[in-house]
Amino acid sequence: MDSLRLFVGQVYAGALQRDAVGIRFSYADGYQGAPVFLNWPVASEGLSWETLPPELSGLLPEGMQLEQWRAAPVTDSSEWGLLAAVGADLPGLISVLPSGSESLPFGRTAEGLKSLNRARIQPELDALPYCESELAEFNSAAGFPHSLASSGASASAVYSRKQSAFKLVKLNGSYRLTPESPDTVGQVENQLLTTQLAQDAGLAVASVGRLRTTDGRAVLWAERFDRTGASNSQRLRVESACQLLGKARIAKYEGSLEAIAELIRQYCTNPKIQLMRFFHRVLFGWLSGNGGLHLKKWALLQNGNLIELSPAYGMMNHAITRKDASESALSLAGRRAGWDRDSLLEYLGKEVCGLNLRMIDRVLHQVEAVPWEPRILGSGLSKASQQAYFELLSERWRRLQD
Incomplete structure (x- = not known):
């Protein structure tokens, strides 16, 4: 046995x-x-x-x-x-x-609370001191656990403030590094832009940034939010909706937003506040074309005795990168597309999340106040991608206001 x-x-x-x-x-x-x-x-x-x-x-x-x-x-x-x-x-x-090993887990359980209201997006750091082939060689030698779900190749790293550089590690890293592949050109800029827009809208987001290998390959870094303290000494509980619903990873698209809302009611310490955050994130994700918010992208995080939604991560406009991208990875009232004002505000906001008109208006005002145009124009996306982003926003806002 x-x-x-x-x-x-x-x-x-x-x-x-x-x-x-x-x-x-x-x-x-x-x-x-x-x-x-x-x-x-x-x-x-x-x-x-x-x-x-x-x-x-x-x-x-x-x-x-x-x-x-x-x-x-x-x-x-x-x-x-x-x-x-x-x-x-x-x-x-x-x-x-x-079993039989004398090894013990890294770190210790967090005793206090880690502030997650609005994660700070750090400026671009110095170049990664590895070329693309060195990064690939290091990646091929071992697996790299990390807290942010991903299907792409990535590595674990720590950041040295003294040396102003990342260092690849096999275990207990603070960051996940994901190099851009020839098939994903522009996705680093896409994620940085959409994450910044989400932060502008008042969402709690995982810190992300961009750097380059010594031979010029773009790399996205994402900070782990399930570790804190010196040398990652404190560990935080994080569980995805896939885990909480007892679904296998391959079933991450087999779910509904209603099911996420029920998980929030069942497990979160202040469910009303978390349901408002949930509604806020769904609305922003739909407006920004983030059709990849499947069950693994929704997670609960425990800080001390407080259980709440984890920061948003993997924020990207899929609609401008894939012609066949769906409006939503999860269903709402049995539909993954064709949403409008009634679907989002009346059904999701009022019926599913139980929000009153004042709470819904507050979320709308936060999203409307986002500096969409200057952010997109200064994003580094190609002109075609910028135009596609603007067209999507225009179409989604029209449907939300009709």
Whole structure:
């Protein structure tokens, strides 16, 4: 029988066991700490599944990033084996370590609150001290856990203020670095612009920025929001809607905005405030063409005793990069497109989120006050992409006002 140890912060919570029948988790005798996941209540009877549960498999990335992990020099490339190999630095508060090992998780549980009202977008930093081939070679050597879901190739890094430069690391990095590929030219500028617009609209966002390799390849950096303190000594709980709904990563598009609202009501400390933030983010995402807000892009973050929506991340206008981009990754009233004023303000705002007219008007005023034109013109996007961005905004505003 295979066995893995699960930790909540620095505290051992219980054992995950695998045999020919399936997988079982049992909390340790006398354990009185926080649950491993919000939907795993602390109980004596244990939990069981036929395969690795989505709460754990959801800690692993997808696509190219997952292939990097599978290519790493580990003896078992299954999801179980990958968890055992890199589980010391998984997203959020949870660590998964092999049984029989004396190793302990990085960091410690955060005791205070980390302010997340409006994350500061830092200025462009110095060049990454690696060329593109060196970055690719480092990437191919091992997998890199990080807190921001991604299907693209990326690496983990720390930033040295003394040297004003990033350094690639295998574990416990503070930043995720994603190089632009030949197929994604302009996406770094797209994400920077859309994230800045989101911040202008009053949304809490993950800090992002741009730098370049020594041979000129654009790289997007994103700061982890599930780590804080010196040397990432404090870890914060973060769980995606995929995990909370018990859905596999491949089912990240099989959900609704109504389901997200119910999760907020069920788990958040101040659900009314968080539902307003949720409505705000959906409205901005729709206006800015961000049709990629699937279940893994919605997450809850715990700061001390406060559970709230995590900062927004992966903000990008998909509508100007893909002709077949959908209006929304998740459904609203059974539809993923054709939304209008009634869909967003009356149904989502009033019925689903329970907001009053004053709260909805406040969100609208914040979005209307965004300096859309100067931001887009100064973004570095191509003229064609700028024009497409303006045309999309015009069309979406018209539908919202009709």
